[in-house]
Amino acid sequence: MKLNAVIKAALFSLLPVSAVLAQEAPQYGAWVAGFGEYYKVDNDKPNSLDNFDDASGLGAELGFRFTPEWGARLEWSRLNFDSESGLNDRDGDRFGIDALHYFDQKQTYLFAGFKHQNLGENYRLVNFGLGRHWDLSQNWKLVTEAAAYYDFGQNFTDFGLKLGLAYTFGGNSASGGTPSNISSQLNEPAQTAADSDSDGVNDNQDRCANTPKGDKVDAFGCTLFDEKTVSSALDMLFAHDSHKIANPDSQQVKNFADFMQQYPDTTVTIEGHTSLVGTDAYNQALSERRAAAVKKLLVERYAISAERISTVGYGESRPLDRADNEAAHSANRRIHAQVSTTKKVKLTR
Template identity: 45%
Template sequence: MKKHTLALSILAAVTSMPSLAEDKEIWLGGFAEYYYADKDKFQAMPKDRIDWGWGLELGERFTPSWGGRFEYARIDLEAYPGQESIDGHRYGLDAMFFPFQGNSYVFAGLKHESLDTGYNLGNLGVGMHWPVADKWKVITEVAAYHDFGENHKDYSGKLGLLYQFGGNSAPATEAPKAAPVIDSDNDGVIDANDQCPNTKQGVRVDSTGCAIVLDSDNDGVNDNEDRCPNTPTTDKTDAQGCTLFKDMQDSIKLAVQFDNNSSEVLDPNSTDLRRFADFMKKYPEQNVQIEGHSSAPGNAVYNLKLSEKRAKAIKQVLIDTYGIDESRISAVGYGETRLLNDANTAKAHSENRRIEAKLMIEKRVKVTR
């Protein structure tokens, strides 16, 4: 009797705990049981035994397909016909399988039965939980028991009522399958929302699936048509987004006067010589020819040599004073053959005593906005 009271107390304590998880299906049930014991089980009662017992069960459904329970049953066997009786109890654990993830199940377990002596049983059965109200279900079961020690066979039928704590009292139903998501042009916008189907691969689109018109370098040509991305903002571009160029000339002239019958450079640091040297440094791939000249008076052969000395003197200044490479400079004398002024005056003779040099560069430059 003390064992019965202890079992009932444990069940009551467990079911009263407020910490039962609401998302789990845990139940407590009570039942009445018809129990038919093997007639060879008791020597003192060599007749059919019929038990109209009762019991309690505490169970939990771990997944939609699997659950388990603890069962306790009070057994009152009576011989039929006759008046003999034996009282006892049965308790143990069952594993429960819900093959359709609904309310029907099969179960198997191990039990200990105490009547005139102790019996260790294995059991197998089928059952159904019938929903009758929110959280309430009717229990129906049939089971067979096998006594491992004496090879006896017992049978039972159960009718009861359970209350479910937490979980969903209705059987799980399969969630509706989502409609397939299709994005035919792979632009990241599904066809159902795509207002611009068949967008070209790689084109950036907005939330409607239409191309985003971008001009990242602000040259007036959209990125998807721009053959020259990242053009400087100062450049003017063509229809393909590429920088426009134009041909230009850059030139400089040098003229240096000399004293009569002299090849001495009077001012090697003159502004004109410095500007000319800077121009040559700006265009290091360009070479120059220094042309020397003389006035008309005097011997023509002498004047030719003097004009060449004047050209070479300027060449040496460019080399020594301004660091221009010698290989870039040539010097030639023309004597009196190329007079600037053919008058026979002191002014004309002064103008003709000179060197001349000229550089002209053809170059392509960017067209700016």
Template identity: 40%
Template sequence: MKLKTSAIAVLAALPLMTAVASAAPTAAELQDRVYGSVFWEHYAPDNDKTKSLDWKGQNNGNGTGLNIGYRISESWGIRAEYVRQDLESEFSDADIKGNRVGMDLVYHVDSLPLYFVGGIKNYTTGRSASAANIGMGVNMFVTDEVALFVEANRYQGISKAFGDHGVKVGLTYNFGAAPAAEPAPAPEPAPVAAPVIGDADQDGVTDDKDQCANTPITDKVDTVGCSIFTENSVSIALNAQFDNDSSVVKEQYHADIEKLATFLKRFPNTDVEIGGHASNVGTPAYNLALSQRRADAIADVLVSNYGIERSRVKAVGYGITKPKAAGSSKAAHAINRRIEATVTASVKEAVQR
């Protein structure tokens, strides 16, 4: 409780220092710079120290010290500390004097004057000891190089059990100049206005270079304003199945056959092979003839119902030579009683923007 009021004072100073933070140098301007600090410290030993003969009854006292630090990055820094302590004694009128030295890692909070510290310290005040410390502080820059600071720490004993507190008030000077801002580039001379040439079909190629007038606005064009075409492969497949020992085309497949016919009419340079297949029931010779009848049945529908030239339709029976499903189950037989046909064509299509 000895330094509770002092710690609250550090936190209370934060809003005031935040208000002047806009006048402080930026974190980037402080990076890679060495700084030095001098400070006065009020130090409050653990109550157990005050009651201990081993610690010579250490009580509240003061100290003066200095830091030498280096800002590693915009957020992180390191520093070395030396403090000369002068503490009162509960058991004697003579003050207890000694030194505290150590190293700290410092984290600076972005856009705020607040920072946090943590480190290791060694003492010769009263007796030799070591401690880990953690604390927080605030900076208030009065110029680009000089800042006032307030910092509070707790010191937790390592080699000996104790918990001390300390509050520092001091002055920091940042050595070296902040990086100079790069000069603004000289303005470029104003370009000479070029004569305006129209683009009647709005394809991005001016009329003086456009060799293909009135190209569709949706088409991608080449350097002379003509549509760019690409060859794309398109295809359609027909799959139909038959009842056992039957070559009758089921009504449900007529819509698919019509789609195949439409495709053949769209691409008149294409032909189609109708492949007939049978299940492995009966003799191979019978199944070969049955598969041919099935292929012929589909071909007849294409020619008779949808007007496809007979010369473009080839019907081939494969019998049982190309089964789609292995085995002799009813399901396998049903799958293998089928027709398969695929037509592929190349189409020239304009590339879209």
């Protein structure tokens, strides 16, 4: 409990007056992060044994975002410094505290703070830089930062680049105000915020207002959709040695034409076929006439654009039934067409 109180007191000490007076909610309350770091050492950095070369390391941080504009964090990292001679490489710890100022309530921020670095010798640094948390999911963020570290006492400046992964938690919708309000946000459960369209996402985070009731929504209150494949098929039979359409007003034809009108980006190929009676050459031409007759029907009677319809004749090469009887011959005298597309379907709760 004492350690927790010390941490909170340290973080509050970094908050400017404008943070205390902020009136809007943070996007999230706190985060923990791990990161890797490349550290560029100033050539003038003093070392009693050898000159330092560049360093790399790993670290962790714990941060709190008190308002949309202001936050603070504690940071620790373990750095491995190479020496120019290769004989006096050093490992050392750096730890400190930063205040963070966010732009336009987004996740890009400027930061500044104090660091203590122990490499056998102690360095006390003032640092400042620019960073951003990039959304990977609702709670996971990619962390990128660039920073400068200045030692006033020994007059040198180091630079660092960080890449890390943060997990955010504890977001709430209580408005910022006095320090006592901020303290209550850290120690008490968040109050229930307004949800005007009852979709489970608070108004201050809802990007899609007035979502229809019953819709399944994402973390920002917007309706979720799934893609569904829909299709329509057309099968027609012909009399022996004929390409005349027996029933051009059949419900099957109307349904097929309605589907193509409902989905104007679709195209279709009409396949013509014949029975096994007759010569290959004659049946090939007959199958092409059958496919062309159906195309003409769809274009002239149902106003489907001719550019959306292609035809092909397969003659007797693709029979449904190879038997030599009237039932097989009748089944093979046909056309077949199928069209399909995908459409967005709302997900419901």
